[in-house]
Amino acid sequence: MLDWILGVACTLGLIALGVPITFAMTIVGFLGVVAVIGLAPAMSMLGQVFYDNGMSYTLSVMPLFVLMGNFVVRAGLADELYAASNAWLRHYRGGLPMATVVACGGFSSVCGSSLATSATMARVSMPSMRRYGYADGLAAGSIAAGGTLGILIPPSVILVLYGIVAQQDIGKLFLAGVVPGLVGILGYMIAVRISLAFTHDTSERLDPMPLAERLRALKGVIGVLSLFAVVMGGIYLGVFTATEAAGVGAGGAFLLVLARGKLTFPILLEMLVDTVKMTTMMFFILFGALMFSNFVNLAGMPGDLQSMIEAVGAEPIAVLFVIFLIYLVLGAVLESLSMMLLTVPVFYPIVAALGVDLIWFGIFVVVAIEISLITPPVGLNVFVLKAVVRDIGTGVIFRGVLPFVAMDIVRIILLILVPGLALWLPSTMG
Amino acid sequence: MTDPRPTSESETKTAGDTGPVVRFLRRALGGVAAVLVFGMMMVTVIDVAGRYLFSAPLPGAFEVTEITLAIVIFLGLPLVCFEDGHISVSLITERMRGAARRLQSAGAALIGGVTLALVAWRIYEHGAQLASYGDVTIFLRLPKGPIAYLLSALAAISALYLFYRGIRLLVSRRPPPFPVGGGSADTDRSPDL
Amino acid sequence: QTTLRVANWLPPSHPLVSDIIKPWIEDVNKVTEGRVVLELLKAPLGPPPAHFDFAVNGVADITYGVHNYTPGRFVATSIAELPFLSNTSEALSVAYWNVHEKYLAGANEHKGTHVLSVFTHGPGQLWTKGRDLTSLDGIAGSKIRIGGGIAQDVATALDLVPVQAPVTKAYELLSGGVADGIQFPAESVAFFNIQNVVDSGLVVDGGLYNVSFFVVMNGAKWDSLSDADKEAIMSVSGESLALRAGKAWDAADQRGYDAMKEKGITFVRPEGAAADALKAKLAGVEADAVERISEKGVDAAAALAALKAGVAGE
Numbered sequence: 014m015l016d017w018i019l020g021v022a023c024t025l026g027l028i029a030l031g032v033p034i035t036f037a038m039t040i041v042g043f044l045g046v047v048a049v050i051g052l053a054p055a056m057s058m059l060g061q062v063f064y065d066n067g068m069s070y071t072l073s074v075m076p077l078f079v080l081m082g083n084f085v086v087r088a089g090l091a092d093e094l095y096a097a098s099n100a101w102l103r104h105y106r107g108g109l110p111m112a113t114v115v116a117c118g119g120f121s122s123v124c125g126s127s128l129a130t131s132a133t134m135a136r137v138s139m140p141s142m143r144r145y146g147y148a149d150g151l152a153a154g155s156i157a158a159g160g161t162l163g164i165l166i167p168p169s170v171i172l173v174l175y176g177i178v179a180q181q182d183i184g185k186l187f188l189a190g191v192v193p194g195l196v197g198i199l200g201y202m203i204a205v206r207i208s209l210a211f212t213h214d215t216s217e218r219l220d221p222m223p224l225a226e227r228l229r230a231l232k233g234v235i236g237v238l239s240l241f242a243v244v245m246g247g248i249y250l251g252v253f254t255a256t257e258a259a260g261v262g263a264g265g266a267f268l269l270v271l272a273r274g275k276l277t278f279p280i281l282l283e284m285l286v287d288t289v290k291m292t293t294m295m296f297f298i299l300f301g302a303l304m305f306s307n308f309v310n311l312a313g314m315p316g317d318l319q320s321m322i323e324a325v326g327a328e329p330i331a332v333l334f335v336i337f338l339i340y341l342v343l344g345a346v347l348e349s350l351s352m353m354l355l356t357v358p359v360f361y362p363i364v365a366a367l368g369v370d371l372i373w374f375g376i377f378v379v380v381a382i383e384i385s386l387i388t389p390p391v392g393l394n395v396f397v398l399k400a401v402v403r404d405i406g407t408g409v410i411f412r413g414v415l416p417f418v419a420m421d422i423v424r425i426i427l428l429i430l431v432p433g434l435a436l437w438l439p440s441t442m443g
Numbered sequence: 444m445t446d447p448r449p450t451s452e453s454e455t456k457t458a459g460d461t462g463p464v465v466r467f468l469r470r471a472l473g474g475v476a477a478v479l480v481f482g483m484m485m486v487t488v489i490d491v492a493g494r495y496l497f498s499a500p501l502p503g504a505f506e507v508t509e510i511t512l513a514i515v516i517f518l519g520l521p522l523v524c525f526e527d528g529h530i531s532v533s534l535i536t537e538r539m540r541g542a543a544r545r546l547q548s549a550g551a552a553l554i555g556g557v558t559l560a561l562v563a564w565r566i567y568e569h570g571a572q573l574a575s576y577g578d579v580t581i582f583l584r585l586p587k588g589p590i591a592y593l594l595s596a597l598a599a600i601s602a603l604y605l606f607y608r609g610i611r612l613l614v615s616r617r618p619p620p621f622p623v624g625g626g627s628a629d630t631d632r633s634p635d636l
Numbered sequence: 637q638t639t640l641r642v643a644n645w646l647p648p649s650h651p652l653v654s655d656i657i658k659p660w661i662e663d664v665n666k667v668t669e670g671r672v673v674l675e676l677l678k679a680p681l682g683p684p685p686a687h688f689d690f691a692v693n694g695v696a697d698i699t700y701g702v703h704n705y706t707p708g709r710f711v712a713t714s715i716a717e718l719p720f721l722s723n724t725s726e727a728l729s730v731a732y733w734n735v736h737e738k739y740l741a742g743a744n745e746h747k748g749t750h751v752l753s754v755f756t757h758g759p760g761q762l763w764t765k766g767r768d769l770t771s772l773d774g775i776a777g778s779k780i781r782i783g784g785g786i787a788q789d790v791a792t793a794l795d796l797v798p799v800q801a802p803v804t805k806a807y808e809l810l811s812g813g814v815a816d817g818i819q820f821p822a823e824s825v826a827f828f829n830i831q832n833v834v835d836s837g838l839v840v841d842g843g844l845y846n847v848s849f850f851v852v853m854n855g856a857k858w859d860s861l862s863d864a865d866k867e868a869i870m871s872v873s874g875e876s877l878a879l880r881a882g883k884a885w886d887a888a889d890q891r892g893y894d895a896m897k898e899k900g901i902t903f904v905r906p907e908g909a910a911a912d913a914l915k916a917k918l919a920g921v922e923a924d925a926v927e928r929i930s931e932k933g934v935d936a937a938a939a940l941a942a943l944k945a946g947v948a949g950e
């Protein structure tokens with residue numbers, strides 16, 4: 014038991030000292046395996062982990078979904094999504110931030126990344142929210158929080174990695190994210206109204222758009238809708254596997270960019286190289302996490318934790334609550350992907366032993382991770398937003414996201430009370 | 444930066460090593476990797492289209508995808524190392540200044556170098572073991588050993604670079620041709636998630 | 637007391653774990669009177685094909701796995717995967733273990749390990765949706781998810797269009813029409829709920845193909861055990877484990893057939909001329925395998941004859 018506690022402590026120590034997370038996990042995992050089963054087997058495991066997992070068909074969805082996201086951002090679909098949701102919502106109180114949230118949700122349905130979603134939406138919606146007098150905090154909060162839906166509403170790069178680590182079906186995980194994602198959109202719209210209720214509303218009320226114009230604006234979302242329909246419809250109906258869906262989605266997004274005349278050869282090359290680098294970063298963290306999880310597995314951690322839980326006689330709900338607290342604390346300082354890969358190998362055998370559905374747990378984890386994206390001091394979506402909208406204080410954004418974080422917590426409680434939110438849709442598949 | 448698009452994160456990240464060897468490797472490895480990623484997409488599309496339209500899936504598409512994936516991410520490894528792009532947490536280190544910061548950066552680079560050197564060596568040995576058995580892929584029956592040697596070489600390049608970087612930080616008084624320690628754990632050091 | 641780690645890559649509910657490996661572990665703990673304790677790892681150490689090497693390299697002490705997951709390495713063991721061998725796993729597994737000891741072990745394909753047992757699952761068959769299985773023409777050209785090894789040779793000989801995908805994707809592939817069918821033993825049909833997405837099965841006397849399994853221990857670890865412990869362990873391994881595995885697979889196959897009958901699946905059993913046509917079509921598969929195995933220095937023809945005699949109870 015000392016083995017793995019020491020290992021966890023060393024890894025966190027190295028990470029705190031600024032050692033890249035992949036190297037910290039790999040080297041500690043390796044040394045830990047040496048301690049448990051000896052040098053020669055540990056050496057052979059190291060080679061095997063990096064080789065075999067690099068050649069995994071299931072994992073090939075990652076670069077393809079990243080590529081699809083890059084194409085989608087470039088295609089300019091975000092502007093049309095915002096225009097459409099604006100047309101329908103702008104005349105309500107809090108209309109523009111609510112339209113932002115809806116457009117974020119829409120964008121999330123074709124982009125697997127939260128950072129890309131919030132960065133794109135910031136560029137698209139921040140100027141108009143400012144023009145019509147919305148407070149910076151609310152405007153920024155709606156974008157940063159709305160962006161977190163990127164990893165919950167499918168496709169989602171984080172759900173893919175969760176599926177790999179916890180050995181769950183990626184198609185089912187994607188479907189499980191749909192309803193909680195819709196609940197998330199609704200919650201964030203409520204958060205906009207709450208925010209307005211507690212602050213002095215300085216925004217201008219806009220006139221409703223004529224129906225004809227609203228309908229015309231809807232036409233703009235056809236691109237997004239058809240892409241989503243192909244990818245998720247294809248997975249839902251079993252027309253293709255998740256990997257194939259990613260390839261087809263990337264191909265479709267590529268055609269969209271091409272059709273809109275937004276592609277030059279240097280831009281394409283740059284997007285492809287970016288895709289490679291992002292994928293590489295993710296994979297090497299995954300490799301480190303797999304090496305580390307082999308170590309804790311061999312050191313008997315799943316059994317130790319299980320008997321600890323049995324010793325205190327904890328109910329599944331109590332365990333989930335503790336896990337959620339751990340995510341809140343870790344999420345303050347860790348980046349989302351690393352946090353997921355550090356923790357899921359530890360948590361999933363425990364909750365599985367308690368009879369928790371691992372598809373449901375994946376959604377639980379992603380919702381918990383979403384919160385980390387917008388909480389201080391390290392909140393990646395907030396930083397992205399700040400990079401796009403230079404003249405806004407980080408403190409203003411963090412205060413602005415508070416009502417949204419509150420709705421996130423409500424959502425996670427709902428998810429625990431009504432597991433069907435996540436599990437119903439995948440259960441109707443096939 | 445008036446129009447920061449998230450796809451062009453690399454524009455904000457062009458920092459990183461700019462020596463001639465590194466510049467060449469970035470171009471060459473990046474170019475090959477770009478072609479391969481695009482190829483992965485096309486192979487999947489053709490495979491699916493072939494299956495539905497002509498009832499003839501692309502033979503071996505599955506294995507080609509697997510092998511391409513491994514090569515792509517290992518081609519990306521030196522690229523990420525050149526840019527000091529691996530995700531790290533800089534909550535503490537960003538408060539370090541001067542010598543402390545150099546030492547921290549050197550330490551991080553050397554730990555990375557040692558790790559990747561070990562990985563490169565072990566992948567090579569793994570490949571040698573597979574080759575000695577005559578292991579081949581299930582359908583196309585491609586030999587597995589040589590793939591491992593390629594991955595090993597790419598990891599070795601990355602390890603060498605990190606050693607160079609670490610030692611350079613330790614001994615040189617001139618400012619290195621790469622940033623020291625990177626920024627905060629924020630956008631410029633995170634994958635697009 | 638020696639504790640040995642047993643690697644596991646299947647869910648605990650899978651018959652190979654619940655009905656074969658776990659009871660065997662308990663038996664070993666019992667017969668060695670607690671001197672050797674086997675401990676099943678809770679989470680997998682790596683993908684299934686890596687498990688033979690885990691035993692060779694001592695990553696785990698004992699591993700189980702499928703020979704044809706690492707093609708190129710195991711040739712002699714493919715003898716147990718040939719078509720028309722046996723209607724039960726029990727008969728084939730026991731015969732296979734004995735043939736392995738007498739003929740195949742000499743090829744030394746399990747180098748670096750001590751072989752605790754080898755066995756096969758029940759006969760593999762062909763399950764399809766919307767296909768006419770009464771003639772070979774009706775089968776030709778259908779998109780079939782296939783495994784590796786001899787199953788692949790069989791598919792080629794039958795002019796099937798192979799669809800490659802991980803076995804965990806089987807349901808998805810069939811429900812959406814990505815594939816028209818799948819090669820599976822009846823047990824796997826039920827385990828992956830395939831009965832919901834196919835309508836008929838080609839159930840061939842003796843099976844269309846089979847799959848060969850190993851249970852091995854790290855060679856050095858084995859050598860370090862006392863003779864008494866070795867003897868005790870082998871008393872519940874080897875033929876005894878093959879027999880246990882065979883019975884477990886057969887029971888699992890029976891459950892599979894029950895599930896399929898409940899769904900009203902049509903079973904097509906080729907007889908007479910149809911059976912002869914099938915045999916003729918697949919004749920090359922056996923001949924090729926015998927030739928490949930002979931190249932490994934094994935008297936393949938004699939081994940195959942002994943295997944068939946063993947199955948027949950001779």
Ligand code: NA
Pocket residue numbers: 120121122123124125126162163164165166167168169
């Ligand atoms: Na998404």
Ligand code: NA
Pocket residue numbers: 344345346347384385386387388389390391392393
């Ligand atoms: Na945070």
